[in-house]
Amino acid sequence: MNAPRTRDSWQALADGLDIRTQAFIDGHYVDAASGKTFDCISPIDGRSLGQVAECEAEDIDRAVASARRSFESGAWSEAKPSHRKKIVARFAQLIEQHGDELALLESLDMGKPVGDARNVDVAASVRCMAWTGEALDKVYGEVAPTGPDELGLVTRESLGVVGAIVPWNFPLLMAIWKLAPALATGNSVVLKPSEKSPLTAIRLAEIAIKAGMPPGVLNVVPGFGKGAGEPLALHMDVDGLVFTGSTAVGKHLLQCSGRSNMKRAYMECGGKSPNIVFADAPDLGKAAEAAAMGIFYNQGEVCTAASRLLVQRSVKDEFVAAVVEAGRRMHPRHPLEPGAPMGALVDEGQTARVLGYIEKGVSEGAKLVLGGKRADVVAGGCYVEPTVFDEVEHGHTISREEIFGPVLSVIGFDDEAEALRLANDTEFGLAAGVWTRDISRAHRVARKLRAGSVWVNYWDGGDMTAPFGGYKQSGNGRDKSLHAFEKYTEVKATWINLDA
Numbered sequence: 001m002n003a004p005r006t007r008d009s010w011q012a013l014a015d016g017l018d019i020r021t022q023a024f025i026d027g028h029y030v031d032a033a034s035g036k037t038f039d040c041i042s043p044i045d046g047r048s049l050g051q052v053a054e055c056e057a058e059d060i061d062r063a064v065a066s067a068r069r070s071f072e073s074g075a076w077s078e079a080k081p082s083h084r085k086k087i088v089a090r091f092a093q094l095i096e097q098h099g100d101e102l103a104l105l106e107s108l109d110m111g112k113p114v115g116d117a118r119n120v121d122v123a124a125s126v127r128c129m130a131w132t133g134e135a136l137d138k139v140y141g142e143v144a145p146t147g148p149d150e151l152g153l154v155t156r157e158s159l160g161v162v163g164a165i166v167p168w169n170f171p172l173l174m175a176i177w178k179l180a181p182a183l184a185t186g187n188s189v190v191l192k193p194s195e196k197s198p199l200t201a202i203r204l205a206e207i208a209i210k211a212g213m214p215p216g217v218l219n220v221v222p223g224f225g226k227g228a229g230e231p232l233a234l235h236m237d238v239d240g241l242v243f244t245g246s247t248a249v250g251k252h253l254l255q256c257s258g259r260s261n262m263k264r265a266y267m268e269c270g271g272k273s274p275n276i277v278f279a280d281a282p283d284l285g286k287a288a289e290a291a292a293m294g295i296f297y298n299q300g301e302v303c304t305a306a307s308r309l310l311v312q313r314s315v316k317d318e319f320v321a322a323v324v325e326a327g328r329r330m331h332p333r334h335p336l337e338p339g340a341p342m343g344a345l346v347d348e349g350q351t352a353r354v355l356g357y358i359e360k361g362v363s364e365g366a367k368l369v370l371g372g373k374r375a376d377v378v379a380g381g382c383y384v385e386p387t388v389f390d391e392v393e394h395g396h397t398i399s400r401e402e403i404f405g406p407v408l409s410v411i412g413f414d415d416e417a418e419a420l421r422l423a424n425d426t427e428f429g430l431a432a433g434v435w436t437r438d439i440s441r442a443h444r445v446a447r448k449l450r451a452g453s454v455w456v457n458y459w460d461g462g463d464m465t466a467p468f469g470g471y472k473q474s475g476n477g478r479d480k481s482l483h484a485f486e487k488y489t490e491v492k493a494t495w496i497n498l499d500a
């Protein structure tokens with residue numbers, strides 16, 4: 001195993017990077033049909049990383065046509081599962097082999113610490129691809145219970161052409177959560193990365209070809225939401241649309257499906273996740289560390305961020321003091337520094353948005369107990385201090401809206417009923433945590449929480465074996481696990497008359 005990289009060796013790798021910036025259609029890198037490009041700015045220091053192809057409707061048409069041709073050819077869609085499995089496994093291995101480069105691209109493009117990009121994002125992407133490849137030939141159809149004169153077969157078939165629109169907070173991993181099950185089930189894909197973080201997706205397309213994926217099976221079309229995302233969502237020859245991003249855009253995409261060809265549409269959207277700490281938590285110190293990590297990890301740009309901390313009043317003051325201490329240790333550093341606990345926010349727009357929420361917290365009367373300002377880490381970069389508000393009221397804007405930044409809202413509660421009422425009174429339902437030593441209470445509360453993932457006595461549990469997704473306006477459908485295959489397949493019932 002290689003020694004962990006130092007900041008200098010990450011910088012040396014960055015200096016020698018050959019950054020791909022074109023779209024990838026039909027197995028080749030191409031410019032946008034219009035020749036247009038957009039500037040890809042690193043939030044680490046505000047420097048340009050390159051001019052990226054700005055795809056629009058004409059490019060989407062070309063990419064969808066390529067995906068359709070590859071699908072109809074059967075080269076991938078009708079390949080034996082054992083063959084697809086080999087290619088998907090090779091894809092996973094190649095992602096690992098290119099792990100340093102992909103981690104670095106991710107860090108430069110959207111500002112997260114490169115250590116996290118390598119050890120979490122790339123590692124989880126490899127696991128997701130490998131796990132899905134392993135699983136793809138273990139999904140059987142069904143035989144319906146019938147009388148002796150007929151046979152009823154229930155089979156799963158690929159959707160066809162899948163459009164995938166992904167966000168910027170975990171650009172590689174969110175793309176892989178879609179690509180792995182879509183490709184494993186034989187679909188062809190048109191992937192639109194976020195305009196704020198297109199680089200790893202663009203690189204991935206080439207790696208897929210190297211793994212043996214036939215041309216046209218994976219196309220990547222960088223561009224903006226309106227210019228590239230919307231034509232994909234409205235396309236009449238796209239069979240399925242999968243999305244991770246904000247609730248507002250997710251709702252809009254469901255309408256696009258309805259306005260066009262009723263393509264299957266699955267949305268993974270936002271959250272405002274409650275982390276409930278009872279006074280009898282097994283270890284309040286560990287719970288405080290986890291509460292800080294739960295909101296400050298990835299600069300708080302996490303759909304499952306533990307953004308609402310609900311603490312039982314009898315321990316609230318000492319608990320908040322411990323969270324503040326843990327938060328202080330997570331001050332942002334240069335993202336290429338190994339072990340940086342936080343890096344840069346994705347861009348100036350997001351930085352201004354987060355600072356705006358902090359101002360709102362103060363003006364609505366919450367008590368600022370940590371941070372609250374832009375942090376001066378690298379000139380020209382987008383850094384915000386870990387920020388904690390105590391004495392937040394449930395009606396405050398910072399308690400209700402998804403901030404998507406390093407801002408924690410603390411609310412006190414007296415008993416279980418009040419904790420549950422506060423936790424569930426939100427339009428979102430992505431994740432929730434509960435800390436208690438009382439096993440009956442743990443089960444009672446977990447059962448009543450309206451969220452797709454519930455964690456007891458830790459935050460952010462889970463792996464590829466369990467589904468991930470939201471209740472309410474956090475979305476529909478599930479990523480990860482065998483449940484992910486449901487989004488990428490149609491179910492067919494075939495009836496055969498044996499008495500003919």
Ligand code: NAD
Binds near residue numbers: 170247
């Ligand atoms: P966003 O909704 O602004 O953008 C997501 C993607 O949609 C981007 O590729 C964007 O270009 C595209 N898009 C924007 N407008 C569009 C339009 N009109 N038509 C088609 N495409 C359009 O979200 P974001 O700011 O990139 O990401 C942050 C959001 O993602 C947060 O709300 C976060 O909670 C959510 N998220 C959810 C999960 C999950 O699994 N539930 C995971 C990560 C992030």
